[in-house]
Amino acid sequence: MEKNQVHKLIIIGSGPAGYTAAIYAARAALNPLVIEGKNPGGQLMGTSYVENWPGDKRVLGPELMVRMKEHAQSLGTTFMAHDIVKVNFSKRPFTLWTNRDKELKCHAVIIATGATSKRLCVPGEDDYWGKGVTTCAVCDGAFYKDKDVIIVGGGDTAMEDASFMTKYTNKITIIQVMEKLTASAAMQERVLNNKDIKILYNSTITAMYGDGKHVTQVTIKDTKTGKETKKSTDAVFVAIGLNPNTQIFKGHIALDKYGYVDVKNHTHTSVEGVFVAGDAADYRYRQAITSAGTGCMAALDAERYLSEQK
Template sequence: MAQHYDTIILGAGPGGMTAATYASRANLSVLMIDRGIYGGQMNNTAEVENYPGFSSILGPDLAENMYKSSTQFGAEYAFGTVLHVEAQEDGSWHVVTDMDEYTSNTVIVATGSDYKKLAVPGEDTYAGRGVSYCAVCDGAFFRNQHVIVVGGGDSAVEEATYLAGLAEKVTVFHRRDKLRAQQILQDRAFANDKIEFVWNTEVEEILGDDKKVTGVRVRNNVTGEVYNVDAAGVFIYVGVLPVSQVVDGLGITNEQGWIETNERMETARPGMFALGDVRDKELRQITTAVGDAAIAGQNVFSYNEEFKLKQQKVTES
């Protein structure tokens, strides 16, 4: 028989781990499931400078600290890709992964978001061969070389600054005439003489030979000029998409795939909660995921209390 838990958390990023802390501390049996190592995108972040209590901390170190906290009250962790989530007749949930299957009284969806692609020729061809979405992971491969960053938000500017410590030169292509990143990040990047910004310009194709990236073809969206730029690597930061496919068909997402919740982190399905970057929300940060998780963890406890009471009444009758 499938092992049963009071709550199963899909995802072990900062939100999932915080929810596990709150739920297990309330004496609920908790299982976190993730397809990779705990921490999520924190593991791809060089430095976290806006998390309370730390002037600066490495992303993987923060992930490790959170994991220790999340499991100290008995929450369990399991590897696995979630394949199917289904509501059962008694109101509980059936969760199937590629490794095992489980049941639970409640489910918390904390699957986060993933990097959006440019969807241009060469992007898939050279993925892992010069095209990257993680400077921390791959930046060291491009020491003393010219690399390109595509995007104008926080991630693009932060990673450009990180890459400037490794590469000979970093060119940032942004389709608009100003950045969307926080001002402190902009100031830092503008002050770095190894970073060049090219405005109103979009990457139309990623170029390469039979082995690796050799450059990009870009177009100025004001003048229409098209030209090639040589580079050894292309780092893409043009937004994120929700990782919500596992709950498709449950009626809890909007047209873009983001999960909609109320302020209690409850979805439209009783017993299913959602938090963090997979939610339809304005700001996606570690701090906002943790805040969502505290609320979800508390309300999962309340829901479990009511659920168990109803189950007991059914049994007694």
């Protein structure tokens, strides 16, 4: 990389959105630079099998991400194992600063920083994350046919996960820390009218255990009485929300009230030349394929923007 180089395009993030954007941008001769962040490969690095990536009936998440990176690399993408900590989108070229004091300049940016699932932060959760403890029923639900599953949360996502899981099993327990659900009335109704779903109110998980390979049991605490009980389980879906990784962009581009990037005109943001893809702007679908799809769209939009600048 040359000193004082102004890059055509910098992609921030190396999940499915970032890698797909890099593949398209590299093929369009934009010589993209991908800033990988603290979690190269993104959320799928923390899961086991992915069974809904078209063309791969069953592929390990980390293996899929390594292949995406190799694909982008083979086309000439450059990677930097830094984290972006500060941006200035008010002057052109744009300036980005990394956690290792590197200053980078570019004409266009794609934000593909994804999201981070909120965790319960209890003993055992990290050990079994991706081994039965997960956040995505749509992604992993099919692995638990006729199994005992726990959904943690009382909001819309938890209700949706619980309803979704009734396709596979009738042994579903929702654990909700409050004394009532907080989901919308319609979502609650679907769950409350379903005899396959049991709800434990005023309850929280305080520990998770397993056999080294998979989660097998949790401790549930009654928050009113303090009484703790153990429950066997085959899966724990932590459905207490996600945080978009967009804090560094606050005040530089428009974000919605939950911190997701405000999208206009497909992948454009409030700053011309700054585009967004993947979970950083998506609270609805949150899938690898939708992230890859918007990564492609952002790269095509960036290419069009850059050619118009000439």
